[in-house]
Amino acid sequence: MSLDLTLRHNFGGFALDLALSAPPGLVALFGRSGAGKTSVLNAVAGLFRPDCARISLNGRVLTDTERGTFLPPSTRRVGYVFQDARLFPHLSVRKNLLYGQRFLARGAAPPDLDEITGLLGIAPLLDRSVTGLSGGERQRVAIGRALLRAPEVLLMDEPFAALDDARKAELLPYVERLRDRLGLPILYVSHSLPEVARLATTVAVISNGRIARMGPAREVLADPTALPAFGPREAGAVVTATLTRHLDDDGLSALMLGDDELLLPRIAAAPGTKVRLRIAANDVMLAKTKPEGLSALNVLPARITEVREGGGPGAAVALRLGADQILARVTRRSLRELGLGPGEACFAILKATALAPADVVAETVP
Amino acid sequence: MDGWLSPQEWQALTLSLKVAFWATLLSLPLAIGVAYALVRGRFWGRDLLNGVVLLPLILPPVVTGYILLIVFGREGPLGAFLESTFGLVLAFRWTGAVLAAAIMAFPLMVRAIGLAIESVDARLEEAAATLGAGPAGVFRTVTLPLILPGILTGAILAFAKAMGEFGATITFVSNIPGQTQTIPSAIYGFLQVPGGEASAVRLVLISVAVSMGALFLSEILSRRVARRVRGE
Secondary structure (H helix, E strand, O other): OOEEEEEEEEOOOOEEEEEEEEOOEEEEEEOOOOOOHHHHHHHHHOOOOOOEEEEEEOOEEEEEOOOOEEOOHHHOOEEEEOOOOOOOOOOEHHHHHHHHHHHOOOOOOOOOHHHHHHHHOOHHHOOOEHHHOOHHHHHHHHHHHHHOOOOOEEEEEOOOOOOOHHHHHHHHHHHHHHHHHHOOEEEEEEOOHHHHHHHOOEEEEEEOOEEEEEEEHHHHHOOHHHHHHHOOOOOEEEEEEEEEEEEOOOOEEEEEEOOEEEEEEOOOOOOOOEEEEEEEHHHEEEEOOOOOOOOOOEEEEEEEEEEEEOOOOEEEEEEEEOOEEEEEEEEHHHHHHHOOOOOOEEEEEEOOOOOOHHHEEEOOOO | OOOOOOHHHHHHHHHHHHHHHHHHHHHHHHHHHHHHHHHHOOOOOHHHHHHHHHHHHHOOHHHHHHHHHHHHOOOOHHHHHHHHHHOOOOOOOHHHHHHHHHHHHHHHHHHHHHHHHHOOOHHHHHHHHHOOOOHHHHHHHHHHHHHHHHHHHHHHHHHHHHHHOOHHHHHHHOOOOOOOOOHHHHHHHHHHOOOOHHHHHHHHHHHHHHHHHHHHHHHHHHHHHHHHHHOO
16 A cells, blocks of 8 residues: 655746655655645645646556546545545535445445544534534544545645644544554645654655655654754654653653653653653753753763754754664754764753653553 | 406416426526536636626517517527427417526526525535545535525526516517416506506515515525535
8 A cells, every 4th residue: 555646836936846655654744834735635636736747546546647647536535634624514424424435436345434433533423413513523524534435545634733732632642543553544734743743654844845854753853954844943853762650759750761761740651651752852951971960850871973053053963862863952052162073972951841741642552 | 366366367377377487497407507607617608608698687678579589489490490390389379488487587597596606615525526426426415405595596586587577578479368478468468458457456466475475585595505505
């Protein structure tokens, strides 16, 4: 199962020119608004005909401008979840969900309504009218509707952009479940880095219509050269630590990251649980020698692997902590005064309270 | 009713209802097609089509009736063809009144349906296409249900217009009691003879009731279409 595409299109003043291949798993298309991300999804769905493109899904050619192939949207077998849900106002939730099934090829086993509604937690909504649904419910119904048409690829265009953080936090686990259980390629457009860090298997950074950087999510997120594209205030690497014990008196939890112990505000999970942490580069300080009398609880021995200086006063520093890689953002002046450069040993300092709750995720037990 | 209306008035009323019913029913599918083409279509001659559809609204009805007489009269090119091929005669028959009423009511119907089509969110139709619906399927399952109240509004307005059509009808099919005398022609006829005022007034009251009823009904339905398309 995979989606392969190359496409070029001139919008006049802005050109889209990219190629990517999406295996099962979640490929996040990350970039600023107007970077051309939605056009990529529309090209895959057949809602947009690029000047020059070749798009194939599991070996089936959907678009090939050279040969004049352009399948209509209805025969492409894509599931599209739009930013604005686009539920049919004249149909009930159940009829919205089952809409695609009446067009399925005969003989094909349709996806099971109970299974999908269970996966998305929308079974109680089935007989409601769509007009009374909340934003989060609408998006879950839209996801269910796209899945029930038996797609071979799932396209999601900032599905939660219109929701507040609390609603978003409720919905992200559903997307994680889809990613892990469906075995479908998912193209997920987003400009929210925490969302990408949490969901993506692969990240493609799109800037000015081109792919600036693409690769496995952890590698790309920990790559100092990609830091400007993510935004220096937002960028951060993702690591997985194991929860070892709770320090109840202090309200903290201890985790092992490689051979080092991390202390973080209490995490609601049992010891032994794997916890994914997104550590923002801005929250990491560096010290040449192990500091004494410091309030920060986490002082981890590290080695600098790469330094990337930008045009401004800051520099992105890639650090290796055992087997893990994280990013730090410090000033060029600090690096110079401390005499730190690639290959040097140092200490990475992380305040226990620095991590945002949305960036600490106990991984669901498979 | 029989006691209240004279046989001639009663005939005029039933004939008007029959003419308006058939004029509305027969022109409805064409009006939906033309409205869809005018709103969504990008083709050569779209402005021309729009002009032709609106023409009966602008032309003096007598002119429309005269043109119909020339084209669909027994000697006219289409009239002769219809008579020799299908044995269908329009001029001076109630069938001709149906044609005249349909043509005069057509612009109203196309307008109302066109407005409903314009208010349908094309993004819903895109969503339907990605869910597997071909163009006909999208129209049947999304566009048509959403514009249904607009279609009803158009049909009601057209029905009322057809009930009241006078100029083109009297020119094309004349004013033959029991055959082509609709309510407006009957009112006109009653006013030409001494002592006909009472009959005229009764028919006028019926006309007013039908028109007001149609207006109210179409108002209610057009509010419903707006709500439905907004998704409330």
